[in-house]
Amino acid sequence: MALNININxxxxxxxxxxxxxxSDINKDVEIxxxxxxxxxxxIVSNGEKIAIKIVDATDAxxxxxxxxxxxxxxxxxNSMIIAxxxxxxxxxxxxxxxxxxxxxxRSYLNFDVKYGFGIKDLDMAxxxxxxxxxxxxxxxxxxxxxxxxxxxxxxxxAKNGQKGMMILTDTFPEEYINNIKTMDIGFYxxxxxxxxxxxxxxxxxxxxKIDVLNQKTDFRKFITKIVSELKKFIMSKExxxxxxxxxxxxxxxxxxxxxxxxxxxxxxxxxxVITSSLRASDFxxxxxxxxxxxxxxxxxxxxxxxxxxxxxxxxxMRGSPFNSVPMKFNITSGGIEIISGNLNVNKDLxxxxxxxxxxxNHNLVDNNSLFKEFKG
Amino acid sequence: xxxxxxxxxxxxxxxxxxSFYAVMILHHGTVVDDIFSLFFWSATLFFGIQSLSFMLAFxxxxxxxxxxxxxxxxxxYREKIAILVPIYNEDPDMAMTNLMxxxxxxxxxxxxxxxxxxxxxxxxxxxxxxxxxxxxxxxRIDRTGYKAGxxxxxLKNFVxxxxxxxxxxxxxxxxxxxxxxxxxxxxxxxxxxxxxxxxYTNTDASALAEMAEAQQFIFYEILTEGKSVLGSLFSCGxxxxxxxxxxxxxxxxxxxNLVEDITTSVxxxxxxxxxxxxxxxxxxxxxxxxxxxxxxxxxxxxxxxxALMPRIFKRILLQRKYSLKMKIDWLATSTWYLFGWFYLMxxxxxxxxxxxxxxxxxxxxxxxxxxxxxxxxxxxxxxMTHVDKGAPLKYVFYNMAANLxxxxxxxxxxxxxxxxxxxxFTTARTGGKLPWYKFLPQMVIxxxxxxxxxxxxxxxxxxxxxxxxxxxxxxxxxxxxFILNRTPRESSMDxxxxxxY
Numbered sequence: 001m002a003l004n005i006n007i008n009x010x011x012x013x014x015x016x017x018x019x020x021x022x023s024d025i026n027k028d029v030e031i032x033x034x035x036x037x038x039x040x041x042x043i044v045s046n047g048e049k050i051a052i053k054i055v056d057a058t059d060a061x062x063x064x065x066x067x068x069x070x071x072x073x074x075x076x077x078n079s080m081i082i083a084x085x086x087x088x089x090x091x092x093x094x095x096x097x098x099x100x101x102x103x104x105x106r107s108y109l110n111f112d113v114k115y116g117f118g119i120k121d122l123d124m125a126x127x128x129x130x131x132x133x134x135x136x137x138x139x140x141x142x143x144x145x146x147x148x149x150x151x152x153x154x155x156x157x158a159k160n161g162q163k164g165m166m167i168l169t170d171t172f173p174e175e176y177i178n179n180i181k182t183m184d185i186g187f188y189x190x191x192x193x194x195x196x197x198x199x200x201x202x203x204x205x206x207x208x209k210i211d212v213l214n215q216k217t218d219f220r221k222f223i224t225k226i227v228s229e230l231k232k233f234i235m236s237k238e239x240x241x242x243x244x245x246x247x248x249x250x251x252x253x254x255x256x257x258x259x260x261x262x263x264x265x266x267x268x269x270x271x272x273v274i275t276s277s278l279r280a281s282d283f284x285x286x287x288x289x290x291x292x293x294x295x296x297x298x299x300x301x302x303x304x305x306x307x308x309x310x311x312x313x314x315x316x317m318r319g320s321p322f323n324s325v326p327m328k329f330n331i332t333s334g335g336i337e338i339i340s341g342n343l344n345v346n347k348d349l350x351x352x353x354x355x356x357x358x359x360x361n362h363n364l365v366d367n368n369s370l371f372k373e374f375k376g
Numbered sequence: 377x378x379x380x381x382x383x384x385x386x387x388x389x390x391x392x393x394x395s396f397y398a399v400m401i402l403h404h405g406t407v408v409d410d411i412f413s414l415f416f417w418s419a420t421l422f423f424g425i426q427s428l429s430f431m432l433a434f435x436x437x438x439x440x441x442x443x444x445x446x447x448x449x450x451x452x453y454r455e456k457i458a459i460l461v462p463i464y465n466e467d468p469d470m471a472m473t474n475l476m477x478x479x480x481x482x483x484x485x486x487x488x489x490x491x492x493x494x495x496x497x498x499x500x501x502x503x504x505x506x507x508x509x510x511x512x513x514x515x516r517i518d519r520t521g522y523k524a525g526x527x528x529x530x531l532k533n534f535v536x537x538x539x540x541x542x543x544x545x546x547x548x549x550x551x552x553x554x555x556x557x558x559x560x561x562x563x564x565x566x567x568x569x570x571x572x573x574x575x576y577t578n579t580d581a582s583a584l585a586e587m588a589e590a591q592q593f594i595f596y597e598i599l600t601e602g603k604s605v606l607g608s609l610f611s612c613g614x615x616x617x618x619x620x621x622x623x624x625x626x627x628x629x630x631x632x633n634l635v636e637d638i639t640t641s642v643x644x645x646x647x648x649x650x651x652x653x654x655x656x657x658x659x660x661x662x663x664x665x666x667x668x669x670x671x672x673x674x675x676x677x678x679x680x681x682x683a684l685m686p687r688i689f690k691r692i693l694l695q696r697k698y699s700l701k702m703k704i705d706w707l708a709t710s711t712w713y714l715f716g717w718f719y720l721m722x723x724x725x726x727x728x729x730x731x732x733x734x735x736x737x738x739x740x741x742x743x744x745x746x747x748x749x750x751x752x753x754x755x756x757x758x759x760m761t762h763v764d765k766g767a768p769l770k771y772v773f774y775n776m777a778a779n780l781x782x783x784x785x786x787x788x789x790x791x792x793x794x795x796x797x798x799x800x801f802t803t804a805r806t807g808g809k810l811p812w813y814k815f816l817p818q819m820v821i822x823x824x825x826x827x828x829x830x831x832x833x834x835x836x837x838x839x840x841x842x843x844x845x846x847x848x849x850x851x852x853x854x855x856x857x858f859i860l861n862r863t864p865r866e867s868s869m870d871x872x873x874x875x876x877y
Contacts, residue, residue: 173877228477264551
């Protein structure tokens with residue numbers, strides 16, 4: 001197989017061609033037919049089996065014939081081939097005769113795989129979620145809901161079969177788990193069944209950080225050490241969603257350091273979410289973290305006479321359309337519930353707001369204007 | 377400072393001349409005295425050349441190096457870079473950790489090739505992880521050409537990329553290693569490779585590891601910077617990125633020598649290429665922590681370098697096209713591992729003195745004029761260069777001590793190279809503490825020096841005092857032998873960052 005195809009692209013092709021929401025997809029499957037064993041590139045086993053062949057030889061005809069004989073032998077009725085070029089007339093006729101569907105890989109190249117939060121309005125505003133391979137920031141004051149939102153991100157992944165990892169830098173795991181248990185977001189269940197890992201940073205890393213701060217050792221060594229170990233965890237446990245809550249304790253007040261650290265966190269097929277409280281800027285503690293992440297979700301709240309008014313907005317989301325209209329939300333025992341913003345989001349979906357550079361419009365987070373907009 | 381170094385050469389020649397004069401014209405002394413004098417002054421000349429070359433390197437490093445690496449602007453790198461990781465019978469856990477680091481810190485920019493020559497069952501695990509990383513896994517059954525053979529096999533049959541990075545399995549690149557180095561190759565077409573320092577991060581594991589890092593310091597902070605300016609840089613086998621087309625021109629890596637890196641560099645230099653040294657700590661490695669591992673490493677380096685001497689003479693020193701400064705540098709490089717013989721000479725001096733075997737000179741004053749300022753200048757410049765580069769004073773001591781402690785190794789390596797004896801290939805990560813009898817030569821010498829110096833002090837006299845002082849000093853430098861051969865502690869580099877709850 002020469003084409004670099006991911007499962008999500010295949011899911012999309014299956015849903016386009018067969019109108020099935022495929023979840024059980026296996027790669028390189030051998031099936032015993034009546035006569036002999038046959039190997040298929042992918043097999044989808046939701047309901048009736050679908051066999052998938054990826055065509056890569058210049059002469060597709062013989063590949064199609066062999067594929068078809070395998071299908072016959074194994075009694076598989078539904079099948080599809082994936083090709084990254086135009087097939088010639090004979091091949092097209094052959095495929096029609098055999099009733100094999102064709103997916104053109106090129107039309108799925110830019111199919112954007114995204115990891116959602118499972119919070120309808122938020123996912124809509126993000127146009128389905130966050131992209132794997134990139135690092136996102138959830139920022140907000142203490143009590144704004146950063147931990148809740150990022151934990152929701154992990155449970156949503158776990159519900160969809162994606163393993164998650166929560167890295168705690170400032171709380172004890174016991175304490176965190178006891179707190180998150182009280183919330184009905186499915187986190188605890190998935191933690192118990194091994195879909196979500198909870199880890200904390202060691203004391204040694206704190207002393208190593210002091211060495212770097214005292215310039216006893218090179219900061220690159222520190223980053224290399226942390227990032228390598230983190231990725232070792234991610235890879236050996238096949239984790240797809242990572243949260244570092246909060247990232248501040250792993251950072252140092254140096255632009256170069258923060259730049260290298262955040263850029264290094266990105267990993268193929270993995271979405272990394274870091275959280276940060278506010279100090280130097282409206283988004284972060286050191287005031288530069290926001291520059292190096294792919295996107296930002298900003299959480300805010302205001303204490304009012306009747307209680308607390310929470311809002312969430314997306315000021316930056318590189319390389320993807322998004323909606324930056326603020327959404328009001330509540331944190332309840334059921335997790336995060338968006339209570340307004342629906343209308344605006346739907347209206348705005350038709351004209352995506354595509355930011356291609358990393359400029360952050362600071363006016364957006366001006367508290368006064370924000371609430372004026374809401375009330376008005 | 378280079379004026380000082382230049383002047384040391386003058387002092388040495390005064391000494392040599394006076395000895396020669398004493399032997400030939402005045403016929404002082406016995407045959408033993410003659411041989412001893414010859415030996416003594418050749419040792420002095422040897423260290424004179426070494427220091428001259430060192431000082432020139434320091435000068436280049438200080439005044440010229442800075443401008444050579446400033447243009448690290450990145451044009452492009454994607455799909456151009458191959459990372460080659462040769463592995464041979466490693467501890468699978470360590471291999472996995474470091475492979476993961478190599479993978480995670482280079483993956484977005486480069487293609488990973490794992491060259492596994494292992495003959496034990498570690499291969500199974502390495503293959504497994506290699507598949508997970510989507511790396512190209514190449515397993516050879518015969519180990520023809522050892523590391524160079526493995527690299528060549530990959531280069532000739534698999535690697536399509538334009539640039540080739542070689543990383544040993546005990547090295548962890550930082551996330552910006554590839555990005556920072558490739559720009560330099562892109563911008564300098566005459567450069568065959570870019571070398572970054574080997575930096576040992578586990579120096580807290582043992583005194584030996586710390587001493588090894590001190591030795592790296594002198595090499596990577598001073599010598600290589602100077603060599604890079606001059607064009608006499610050789611690659612160090614790991615933490616290096618080569619231009620594949622340049623390697624092609626010299627028939628890839630040289631499989632004939634234990635130090636394939638230096639040998640290949642000599643071949644590249646003869647083809648008119650040069651190497652560039654990029655002094656930024658972008659790769660983090662591990663020093664040998666056990667005496668056996670350290671000796672293995674030093675043995676391989678010494679034996680390889682000494683075996684390479686004839687080629688350096690033929691290809692560079694005896695060629696007209698190279699400048700004098702280039703020749704001085706290569707002369708110093710190629711002869712360096714002979715150092716044991718000359719240290720032995722200095723170690724023997726106080727001992728021979730009590731038997732009244734002395735260096736022949738016209739008279740003691742000429743000896744003092746020739747030798748004392750020379751020694752003082754040498755020590756002074758050696759310390760100053762370290763201080764200037766920000767080394768702790770401990771490193772100065774370690775660097776003076778390291779070679780003295782290793783003198784028997786240098787001698788035995790020289791003999792095996794001459795006798796063409798082969799030793800099985802071993803890496804620096806094997807072995808443990810060595811039995812104490814292996815350090816018998818050092819201990820015997822220490823006892824003898826201490827006795828001789830005490831006798832000389834007792835006997836008195838200016839000449840005796842100078843020699844005795846020298847004896848005590850060398851005794852002090854040999855003392856680390858007792859702290860180096862110990863079982864290592866766990867390094868903070870190996871502490872876990874995260875705890876699974």
